[in-house]
Amino acid sequence: MTSPAPFAAIALQLAATSVEGCTSREAVAASMAETIAATQRKLVASCRFVEQYGGTRVKLAVLPEYWMTSYPGRIGVSEFAEKVAIDMDGAEYAALGRVASDLGLFLAGNAYERDPAFPGLYFQTSFVVAPSGAVVLRYRRLNSMFAPTPHDVWTAYLDRYGIEGVFPVATTEIGRIAAIASEEILYPEIARAHALRGAEIFVHSSSEIGSPLSTPKAVARQARAFENIAYIVSANTAGITGTAMPAASADGNSQVVDYKGHVLAEANPGETFTAFADLDLPALRAQRRKPGMTNQLARQRLELFAPIYSGRVVQPADSLAGTDGGFHIPDREHFARVHAGVIERAAKEGLI
Template identity: 35%
Template sequence: MTIKPWRATSIQMRSERACQAPSDADAAVLIERNVATLVRLIEEACASAEKPDLVVFPEFAMQGPPLHMDVAAWIARACSTIPGPLTAPLQELAKRQGIFIAGNLFEAPSEWPGRYFNSSFLIDRRGEIILNYRRVNTAAFPSVHDFKTDYLAATPQEKVFPVVETELGRLALIPCGEISVPEVARVMMMQGAEVILHPTNSKRTEAQEAAKLARVAENMTYLVSANVAGPIGFSPDNSILGGRSHIIDHHGNTLAFQENAEEGVAVSAMIDIEALRRDRRMDTGLSNPLLRARYEMYVPYYSAAKFYPADAFLEAPMASTVETRPVIASARANLERANILTPLPQGAAEPVAPSAH
């Protein structure tokens, strides 16, 4: 079936932080405001002369990040199931407007009590959730890698880094800073991904801007990136701004971009899946990174790469991110043994990094 060009729009919206509310009850009201803002902006995009077929909204849009809240407190205050009460108004909206909606929320699924995930999901035109990706590479949050053995035993391989076939092509979701991890996008491309949907909540860094372009160029995928308007979630004093929602084609060309951090739906562009499929077939030498890739050469190196310990919280869920400190210490030791890190002089203190996710 031929796929006609279709329109994607990034929803660049402001978001309040539930973690800074005085109480759980106040947090619930705050989350309702965030959801109302999101629905309003999606309705605005749909009322325009260029109605989108698909929208992407930012990471943390409905809840904000937990910052320093412990796991149990954050689950009680802000987390939801997928599907659940936070996705319900978006599912109704997707069905009513006949569009796809992609985004992100903190999920606390009943099948994994005591754990929450930074999860990215996709709703189709019928209002059904057809994809849910639970982020693997995290710093401030729990990860499915923390109990990898149990998670992989219960989760089909195709749902660990999921890609979904739709009338718009094959779609995948990667949140925020995980776009800087090449393997995530690579594995999704290997499962056929043609468009990466990127809900993000991030300050401007040259590294992340370059990572967006690199993932597109090396995998020949489109990227639809939606960042938060106003201050980012990890700026409690509101001094660091978001902005820079971006749509990029499979050659790395910018199709739409907004540098400033104002709220709006101006970042919108047409996605041409048939052009992507045609270009992926053309032998253009190393300009086509898919036809001439030699992945088998890398397998033994990846098999030997065991640095950040898996199953660090297999027996019991993480209660606080403070508990990751000995895990990080193990990762450092493993990297030292591999001659990737240089050991510190005896008695020297580890450098302190700024908060990141």
């Protein structure tokens, strides 16, 4: 495989714009279009500075979690899907494709998306748009506390997309890219599954508490990078506007982490491009092919753990599946009830 020359990646830290106050889908669409236009202006200026500052071409930009809409809050699942979630072939992806094409880079981000195969639901989707304008990666968040995931309609989702669609890896001219959504950075199995399918760069869109202290997610980013010999480009929100929550509650600490677990760049609070760094894929690939104690990926003994994982259920699959092969639309409390049931069962079985 031909290795790309080192290139710059930016974790663009932007404020998420809540659409909570929008009264119609048309108003939501107009707000998202305005957000995308503003994002392009900020990205153009950011790339220009990074390229002039470091002399390396920017070929990857990562945007924060749900930066176009913010989170659903207490809006019902079907209502949120109808009012806010974007279509897989919708105007928002077309607009983002034009941004990626105009700048000649890969653009990663995160949005709530509806799938015609699962009407009434939505999935939180991390995506990558290529310089061609095409969506080359679509990863649906698998572990969420208060929202539907592919695991909640697992049998039907696997029938439609297969395991390749659950853990997609995009092979591109800048390397093999996979996505990790938000708090999933805390789950080592998510990153490892992608790495075992060849992922070299993890794009991580997040909206999390920033702190001058080391947070669990900051620790996890370094661990996921080190244990999988992979780069992580992690974009946090620069706060969330348009809600009653204090605006800076999820702000700061966007990072670029290298394949040795070293933080190459980290942003302070506020809208900023300052979490940027060069990614050296030839060096990463050389590390993966080097015999030695630091080659964690090649030293995995997966058969040791297969019997422990196999057949053991913690969070159940198909929690939304119906008896007729279909699925039902949950209320928001459904996910909390399932979670409480998991804890109760695990306690009875002596797992916790």
